[in-house]
Amino acid sequence: MAEDSWALAVDVQETTTPSRLPNWSQDEENEAAGDRVNKAEQSLLNKLIRCSLVKNGNQVEVQQADPKSPLFSAKTFEELRLKPELLKGVFTMGFNRPSRIQENALPMMLAEPRQNLIAQSQSGTGKTAAFSLAMLSHVNPENNWTHVSKRSYTPFTLPLKTVSGVFMSACLCSVERGIKRQEQIVIGTPGTVLDWCTKYKLIDPKKITMFVLDEADVMIARQGHREQSIRIQRLLNKSCQMLLFSATFEDSVMTFAERVISQPNIIRLKRVEETLETIKQFYVLCRRKEDKFIALCDLYGCLTIAQAMIFCHTRKMAAWLASRLIEEGHQVSLLSGEMTVEQRAAVIERFRNGNEKVLVTTNVCSRGIDVEQVSLVVNFDLPVDMQGNADNETYLHRIGRTGRFGRRGFAVNMVDSDHSMDIIRQIEKHFDKKITKLDTSNLEEMEEMTI
Structure with missing residues (x-):
């Protein structure tokens, strides 16, 4: 000194x-x-x-x-x-x-x-x-x-x-x-x-x-x-x-x-609006969480996915989903608010380095995380505010984790109720952009989505 x-x-x-x-x-x-x-x-x-x-x-x-x-x-x-x-x-x-x-x-x-x-x-x-x-x-x-x-x-x-x-x-x-x-x-x-x-x-x-x-x-x-x-x-x-x-x-x-x-x-x-032009958006009709999981597996069976981020509403749902994906043989990391910030950083770094291909997370990872290889974002639970309305800002931040650096990305929303469908309509109206219905059990339709 x-x-x-x-x-x-x-x-x-x-x-x-x-x-x-x-x-x-x-x-x-x-x-x-x-x-x-x-x-x-x-x-x-x-x-x-x-x-x-x-x-x-x-x-x-x-x-x-x-x-x-x-x-x-x-x-x-x-x-x-x-x-x-x-x-x-x-x-x-x-x-x-x-x-x-x-x-x-x-x-x-x-x-x-x-x-x-x-x-x-x-x-x-x-x-x-x-x-x-x-x-x-x-x-x-x-x-x-x-x-x-x-x-x-x-x-x-x-x-x-x-x-x-x-x-x-x-x-x-x-x-x-x-x-x-x-x-x-x-x-x-x-x-x-x-x-x-x-x-x-x-x-x-x-x-x-x-x-x-x-x-x-x-x-x-x-x-x-x-x-x-x-x-x-x-x-x-x-x-x-x-x-x-x-x-x-x-x-x-x-x-x-x-x-x-x-x-x-x-x-x-100078404000540069985030664009959704490089992100194809879909929704899938489901009845319960098991149907959501089956739809998610169908996506993996039909799409070439580099890395994926899946957003859940609660820690309990995120933990359940991560466990099921691991049982199916996927390399999965889990991120939630109960972790310390240092633990979250370590998980994100492993995901960024490709140690795991799937990151299951709550809203703690919706902003500011850039991983170039993310090609799919799944809203396993749709983002809502405390009044139960569409949280459009969080939706934008979530699906913005894909389609980065000019690459094409996919965003898939799981809809399990009339209320969820109303949330999709609110998001469409806010961004003035149609979200296309997708049947993950239809192989021909799944192939067309990648074109």
Whole structure:
């Protein structure tokens, strides 16, 4: 470790479990409650399974606070005029050139006079390294007080992990009343950092020169985090540089961002609608789960399937289906909300590597998982919201696991009641696209579906 190392203080807190689901039977509620798509867990899962930057086809749109300011993007790290030790660390860590978000965000974050920024960037696009470099560029290792404060909804993602071995020493904070923190960078959940600033007086908020809110869309889902972040922001000097990152730009996110960040530059992804054009959609009429299973076996008997993802409503149904498929000789992995995020990541990695050909899962795997070889998605149970209506967004995310990277895919929906048929009609109306009836026992019809 070099003598001129930056220090890091880290706050560790646990996330809360999702609330229970109303308006369902007790059995359904108990089985499905742990399989809701939790934003914090999904964000962590995406981080664990990504070993490289994701391929992102979105174009970046930049809105400058000062339209007269010359727009500048950096195609190389050398253009940023980073401190020599930081530039060396970047190359040592294997970064060759800035990612798309880094190209546009880093010049703004490093500019003088300092500029505020609101940026849309999904997990895996390089934003962590971007604001880490900005944070490290701000601090002066000679000054033993906090320069930079970074708020996170969860301690799972320490933003300096990509550079920690090169640039800084880290310590896990223990709270001692009356002793000022000497680390230049503090990372923590809003509640604890607010306590450090006000209750325990460990940090002087007036000396903070950069304030980073990461994954704001996940953070503000918790009422307490939103209000605590606002309270911290009010303690800071008006000259403090404010940075906010979010994977989505929903109205709630922008309302929050505009409340805590004045005169920001804004970087957003130009919306590219997910398309269903490469996915052939079908439904199969069944009476009960055994009929669904027979239809599924018929599909495997007639289609050339690289890999398949099968979605179930509850853990109990997913476990039953996985067991039956294994009995039939299929290589199957099972994924559900009762697993830890680390266990889920291991299952997905095995599936991605082709160790298993079939992944049976609940909604915990409906978003953000790209496996190029998936050619079939089966909705063993159709996605519905808590009122029993079609969950169109989840449907899109589910069947979007196939047809990736321009390849053709198949989506088959199992219909076992009049209500299920009504769900299919709702989905057709929403996407303005017909879902074709399929008889899996008709070999001729099955052959035609692949044409």
